[in-house]
Amino acid sequence: MSAGGGTALPGTLYVVATPIGNLGDVTLRALEVLRSVDVIAAEDTRITSKLLNRHGVAGRLIAVHEHNERRAAETVAGLLAGGKSVALVSDAGTPGIADPGARVVAAARAAGHVVVPVPGANAAAAALSASGFEAGRFLFCGFLPSRAAERRRVLGELAGERALMVFYEAPHRIKDCVADLCAVFGGAREVLIARELTKLHETLHRCRLEAAGEWLQGDDHRRRGEFVLVVEGAPEIVQDASAGAEDVLKTLLGELPLKQAVALAVKLTGGNRNELYGLALKLKGEN
Numbered sequence: 001m002s003a004g005g006g007t008a009l010p011g012t013l014y015v016v017a018t019p020i021g022n023l024g025d026v027t028l029r030a031l032e033v034l035r036s037v038d039v040i041a042a043e044d045t046r047i048t049s050k051l052l053n054r055h056g057v058a059g060r061l062i063a064v065h066e067h068n069e070r071r072a073a074e075t076v077a078g079l080l081a082g083g084k085s086v087a088l089v090s091d092a093g094t095p096g097i098a099d100p101g102a103r104v105v106a107a108a109r110a111a112g113h114v115v116v117p118v119p120g121a122n123a124a125a126a127a128l129s130a131s132g133f134e135a136g137r138f139l140f141c142g143f144l145p146s147r148a149a150e151r152r153r154v155l156g157e158l159a160g161e162r163a164l165m166v167f168y169e170a171p172h173r174i175k176d177c178v179a180d181l182c183a184v185f186g187g188a189r190e191v192l193i194a195r196e197l198t199k200l201h202e203t204l205h206r207c208r209l210e211a212a213g214e215w216l217q218g219d220d221h222r223r224r225g226e227f228v229l230v231v232e233g234a235p236e237i238v239q240d241a242s243a244g245a246e247d248v249l250k251t252l253l254g255e256l257p258l259k260q261a262v263a264l265a266v267k268l269t270g271g272n273r274n275e276l277y278g279l280a281l282k283l284k285g286e287n
């Protein structure tokens with residue numbers, strides 16, 4: 001199958017995105033690829049079978065999970081070398097994004113096979129799209145470490161990051177994760193808690209980090225399911241221009257006549273001439 005559609009091409013690996021909950025969120029092209037490939041390499045064949053059954057797709061499934069990824073990569077590379085077409089799918093969303101699959105893709109590429117992405121659902125993109133944050137720049141951070149000390153260390157490294165940050169989190173760690181985000185990043189930043197996206201109990205809640213823990217505690221259901229957290233980046237450190245200019249002016253006034261000191265301070269600080277003139281008069285008056 002070319003980028004435009006048709007029948008799956010021999011010796012080609014298709015990396016196919018599948019739904020992140022709602023089985024309707026599969027693209028027409030994904031179904032076409034899944035129907036036409038020789039083999040579907042799936043993270044969990046039972047989960048993929050449900051999707052295939054729902055859409056009336058019959059396919060030959062093989063398993064590619066975290067624990068057999070190396071061997072599976074060899075199997076898939078062998079199939080491709082034998083001229084077979086293969087679709088790679090994970091349990092949910094886009095393979096290779098916090099999912100097994102990268103090894104399979106790497107092996108296929110290394111052997112010179114064509115790899116074709118078939119894009120679709122992704123939990124990070126879904127959360128970002130509904131967050132209302134301006135996502136000019138964002139950093140996908142995936143899962144934070146499960147151990148508290150390590151998690152705080154990683155968050156410490158991210159504390160100065162200016163871009164939006166996207167985290168995946170499991171229900172049993174969501175409370176601690178949010179508490180650590182608040183402790184390390186400070187409570188003033190906003191967070192979007194996106195829970196059970198595309199599913200029956202989908203919940204999106206945006207608040208300051210300092211209020212997020214209380215919101216999660218407010219109802220047991222709010223801590224259940226799958227989570228994406230979108231967190232604002234570090235605020236720009238705004239230099240206090242007037243404070244800087246005052247120091248500059250003070251120094252210059254000690255050496256130069258007032259008019260010259262003001263003219264030079266304007267050049268050095270980029271400050272407003274009238275404001276600096278007024279400030280200079282005040283400083284002179286204080287002496």
Ligand code: SAM
Pocket residue numbers: 020021090092093094095096097098099121122123124167168169170194195196197198199226227228
């Ligand atoms: N490959 C997937 C993607 O494209 O988003 C991510 C797979 S990763 C193993 C699973 C994690 O993604 C979950 O623990 C959760 O953090 C996030 N996730 C997946 N589906 C989700 C959903 N429906 N709602 C919220 N988060 C979800």
